[in-house]
Amino acid sequence: MANKKIGKQTVKLQNPPSVIATASIVGPKEGEGPLRLYFDEIIEDENFGEKSWEKAESKLMRETFSKVLKKANKTTDDLDYIVAGDLLNQCLAANFGLRESGVPFLGVYGACSTMAESMSIGSLLIDGEFAKNVVCLTSSHFCSAEKQFRFPLELGTQRPPTAQWTVTGSGGVVLSNEGSGPYITHITTGKIVDMGIKDVNNMGAAMAPAAMDTIVTHFKDTGFTPESYDLIVTGDLGAIGKEICDELIQEKGYNISNIYNDCGLMIFDRERQDAHAGGSGCGCSATVFAGFIYKKLMEGVLNNVLFVATGALLSTTSSQQGESIPSVAHAVSISNTLS
Amino acid sequence: MGENILTYINAFIVGGIICAIGQILIDKTKLTTARILVIFVTAGAILGSLGIYQKLVDIGGAGATVPLTGFGYNLVKGTFKDVESTGLLGAFTGGVKAAATGITAAIFFGYLTSVAFRPKAKR
Amino acid sequence: MQKTLTKKEYQKYVDEKSPNSKLLRNMIRAFIVGGLICIVGQFITNLLKMRGLGQDETAGITSLLMILFGALLTGLNVYDDIGRFAGAGSIVPITGFANSIVSPAMEFKSEGYIMGVGAKMFVIAGPVLVYGISTSVIAGIIHFMLI
Structure with missing residues (x-):
């Protein structure tokens, strides 16, 4: 093998x-x-x-x-x-x-x-x-x-x-399998993380530990550092989740603040649009990646991106039964060059 | 006329206070609409059976009867009336009898409007 | 390695990070809108009383009209905007009860008139009737034993 x-x-x-x-x-x-x-x-x-x-x-x-x-x-x-x-x-x-x-x-x-x-x-x-x-x-x-x-x-x-x-x-x-990039070079598959958050109106906080876990594991597994990337982007943590994720990662000894963003914050203007903590949903990270990030990669404005989509794995049944919200985050490393 | 204006002021204050209590429940406990409404109708029924809600109705008029607590109060009031006139069976007849207009109107108008209109997306 | 948060510590940390609802602002809004809705009810009541209607009839017609208003404003896509502003101010009045019937019925119309409209109109109103009526029956039985 x-x-x-x-x-x-x-x-x-x-x-x-x-x-x-x-x-x-x-x-x-x-x-x-x-x-x-x-x-x-x-x-x-x-x-x-x-x-x-x-x-x-x-x-x-x-x-x-x-x-x-x-x-x-x-x-x-x-x-x-x-x-x-x-x-x-x-x-x-x-x-x-x-x-x-x-x-x-x-x-x-x-x-x-x-x-x-x-x-x-x-x-x-x-x-x-x-x-x-x-x-x-x-x-x-x-x-x-x-x-x-x-x-x-x-x-x-x-x-x-x-x-x-x-x-x-x-x-x-x-x-x-044919093409000249951007290339998907690494994949870090997340594990289910549940820190006991039950509030369905605060999914960012529920998902932040999963995002942190995947990003930190990615660094450890690959030996990459925050400097390896010019953008690390989570899927839909929103304002609160992003701040928590940033801090949790800092506690683990990595500082990604300068290159860190969240699709949920990028897609809406929270000052002008009624979006509260930010965007969410499968379509949030998908359209921001397919629309914005990919184009910036093609232009060469971005060259190395860690795309970390985050998911809250709750169902209406589980939340009615008082369960907390298990979450998962998967990371895909995308680069314009092959090392 | 002066008395008339007073009924409006009282309705505003009593109704407003009942709604503000609901707002505290929503913001502090994160209860959903269904739970809020159930709590209010039950609270109205209990306060009604203790004779407390009647005092609120005397002061606030529509300010006490329009909130859903008033619906609970109305159920109990009807129940007591029938219990007093027909005995134990009244416990099973009085409530819905008194609330018949409200329940029927809600179902009938509710059905008509939901057939006639479509939900609109929010932005 | 760095410390790992327990679930309890994390919940506390999240609570500190999460902004609270603006309670005072929301209460004032709920008070004003809820109060205004009750004034409409009082207006109808006074009007009916002036026309010489009895206590029970007046109460019945008032709630009938309030429910009609609530249902119509929901159908016209207005009630949710009021609710977004007023919170409990438009949930607690009987117009909010009508809103809770019409809104799921409209939403699930795509699933048909029996299991969509007919069944879903009671997702919120159903529990209200269950608990309201059950409480009144229990109260009635206790009242019977006391008199």
Whole structure:
């Protein structure tokens, strides 16, 4: 066996796949945010011409899929696998949005960590020479997420300041064994971490220890330091979670403050937009990566990025039964150069 | 006329205070809407059966009957009335009888409006 | 190595980091909006009483109209905006009860008129009726034993 596994949780890919194309479609609110110029498409209203929120989210996924294929100059015949998932029960949006794709399909659930999880699996498939081209895809929708996890839209409730705003959007990437980068070089798969936080309106705090654990493990496994990166970005910790994560990592002896950001803080302008602690959802890290980060990598503004999508693995049943919120974070190391 | 204005002021103050208590519960305990409403209807029923809520209604008028505590109070008031006139069976008839208008209106108007309108996305 | 936080220590740490809701501001808003809704109720009551209606009829019609307003404002996508501002000020009045019936019914209309609208309208109202009516029955039985 080729010794690809390094340290406890990390794989150093020997045939690093390239991210040859990305695509992102976002909702109107995201389309008014600071990253609006980076997304491929901004839909005009959340219904997206469909009769239910679930159908709208499936359509987001379907459209992103065809967009990313087109941008990569590929057809479904070129694809070996789709690895996709979302937040809805039984991964409804991925299953229904991609049912006509005709491509071998691996449905994954990592809550909001799905983008990094699917990219990890896709990279392993390519590195293992099981596949040449893989599409990794995810989505979330504010309205369908509210309906499933929180309250009906028209219920007159207040959100506490720690609550986050589920991003409406879908992001996808095409990974290929051929290409000239950016390359996925390392994968650190997170373990489930539960520090006992029960407040469903403070998911950032629930997920921060998982993000810290994965990032610190990544440093230990690879021997990299914060200086190895020009951006370390978590998925959707929001303002409170990001601050906690930053401090927890500092306690472990690493200082990432200067190069650390969070997709949930990047996608909305919290001063101007009603997003409370920031954005969340699978679509948050997916669209920020596919829209903003990938373009900055291509421009050479960024060269080494650690993309750490974070997921809160709760269900409505578990929180009604008084359970705390288990969380997971997966890290994908992306670089313009191969060392 | 002067007396009329006083009823408005009293309704405002009593109703406002009841809602402010609800706000403390929400902010301090992170209770959801369903729990808040259940607590208020139950509290109204208990205070009603102890005769305390009647005093609040005497002072605040609609300020005490419009909040959901008033719904609980109304249930108990009807129950007591029927218990006094028909005995134990009244415990099972009086409450819903007294609240019949509210319950029926809520179901009927609730059904009509939800059929007629669609939810709108928030931004 | 550095110390590892226990769950208890972490919860304490998170509580310190997390901003609290602005309680006083929220209370004032709840007080004003809740008070105003009650004034509307008082207005209807006074109007009906002036027309010579009895106590029970007045109370019945008042709650009927308040519920109608609450349901309509929910349907018109307004009540949630009021709620976002007022919090308990618009949850606690009976208009909020109507909102709690209409909002899930609207949301789940996509699942049909029986199991969607018909069933989901009671997700919040159901518990309210269960606990309200049960409390009144128990109170009635105790009252029966005391008189």
